Amino acid sequence: MTNLKDFLKLRVHISNYKLMKKIAFMIILIYLMGISAKGQVLISLLLGDKLNTGKIEFGLDGGFNWSNISNLENSKAVRGFHLGFYFDINLKEQLFIHTGVIVKSPMGAKGLEPYPVGDPDLDSVLLVGTVERKLRYFNVPILLKYKFHDHFYAELGPQLGLLYKAFDEFSTDEFNKNDLIFKFKVRDQYRRLDAGITAGLGYRLLKGNGMNLGVRYYFGLVNILKENPGGSERNSSLYLYVGIPIGAGKARAAKEASEKN
Numbered sequence: 001m002t003n004l005k006d007f008l009k010l011r012v013h014i015s016n017y018k019l020m021k022k023i024a025f026m027i028i029l030i031y032l033m034g035i036s037a038k039g040q041v042l043i044s045l046l047l048g049d050k051l052n053t054g055k056i057e058f059g060l061d062g063g064f065n066w067s068n069i070s071n072l073e074n075s076k077a078v079r080g081f082h083l084g085f086y087f088d089i090n091l092k093e094q095l096f097i098h099t100g101v102i103v104k105s106p107m108g109a110k111g112l113e114p115y116p117v118g119d120p121d122l123d124s125v126l127l128v129g130t131v132e133r134k135l136r137y138f139n140v141p142i143l144l145k146y147k148f149h150d151h152f153y154a155e156l157g158p159q160l161g162l163l164y165k166a167f168d169e170f171s172t173d174e175f176n177k178n179d180l181i182f183k184f185k186v187r188d189q190y191r192r193l194d195a196g197i198t199a200g201l202g203y204r205l206l207k208g209n210g211m212n213l214g215v216r217y218y219f220g221l222v223n224i225l226k227e228n229p230g231g232s233e234r235n236s237s238l239y240l241y242v243g244i245p246i247g248a249g250k251a252r253a254a255k256e257a258s259e260k261n
Contacts, residue, residue, distance in 0.1 A: 057088040061100075061212065061243035067107040069133065069224075071231035074113065078132060080106035082239060084139075094147045098155055102139040105161070107235050109133050114170055117184050126182060129172030135190065135224075135235070136165035141198050141216075151204045159218055161194035161235070163187070189226060194235055196220035202243075212243030 062083035069075060086100035112131040116123045143157035166187040172180050202214025216239040223232035 055090045057245055058085070059088075059212075059243055059245040060085050061241045062104075063239065063241040065106070065237050065239045067109070067235065067237040069107075069109040069135075070220075070234045070236065072109050072112060072133070072233065074111055075109035075133075076111040078106070078108050078110045078134075082106065082241070086243060088145065094149075096145040096147065098143040098145040098157075099141060102137075102141070105137045105139040105237075107135040107137060107237055112168070117170075117182075122182065125172060125180065126170045129170055129180075132169045132171070133186070134165075134167055134169055135163060137161040137163050137194060139218075143198060143200070147204070147208075151208045153202050153204065153214075155198070155200040155202070155214075155216065157198060159196055159198040163190055163192050163194065163224075166190050190224050191222070191226055193222070194220055194224055195222045196235065200239075211245070212241075214243070215240055 060083070062081065064079065065082045066077045066079050068077040081104065082102050083104040084100055084102035086098060089097040089099070091097060110130070110132040112133060114127045114129055114131050117126065139159055139161045141157065141159045143155040143159075145153055145155045147153040166185070166189070168184045168186050170182040170184065196219050198216050198218045200214055200216030202212050205211050205213065218235070218237045218239070220235035222234065224235060225233050
């Protein structure tokens with residue numbers, strides 16, 4: 001049982017695990033809601049004034065997302081946090097192109113049945129637990145965005161994804177009520193590229209000059225598995241987000257001043 005004892009050194013206490021999740025959540029929430037004024041000022045100085053023009057708005061967006069993978073037996077949606085940056089490019093009056101990169105975009109599913117990983121000692125422990133499949137993508141939406149006069153807007157268009165990490169996280173609490181976690185890489189089983197359709201609705205605060213609050217749903221159209229012995233697997237994800245324009249106020253004020261002159 002030497003291998004098993006060595007493996008048990010990977011144990012992570014539940015309390016520490018939950019604490020780390022809470023800290024990460026608070027950092028992202030504070031960052032998105034603009035409570036950290038120094039961070040916003042720094043980003044505005046570095047990027048905002050240069051990237052925002054009369055035709056282009058630059059900003060950050062992020063929030064919660066719930067993802068799942070189709071045709072995985074007994075799978076359940078997994079919750080995560082997404083974060084990225086965006087550009088709204090004005091085409092004509094109320095019509096825009098919304099694009100950018102969702103840099104942190106967790107996808108996957110949980111509640112999967114455990115399976116052998118090829119080590120007898122590990123298998124004896126892991127087969128009594130559960131598995132969460134974690135896929136990590138850089139996602140690029142290219143959405144047609146229409147802004148209504150009451151500050152609501154609708155979006156529709158393709159979204160492309162580039163897979164950079166994929167692993168199964170085995171977990172069990174067989175030992176002293178502590179989480180025992182083992183990560184097993186599965187990236188070779190999945191295609192690097194994903195593609196699908198995203199649709200969304202949102203609202204712009206402060207009479208159309210403030211933050212964006214919205215919801216988007218992504219439906220994958222591509223089988224993400226390289227080999228397909230059974231049904232094809234496709235990603236899906238529901239996003240609740242806050243979009244924060246960076247430097248847009250200065251750009252708008254400069255535009256209004258030039259129009260007056």
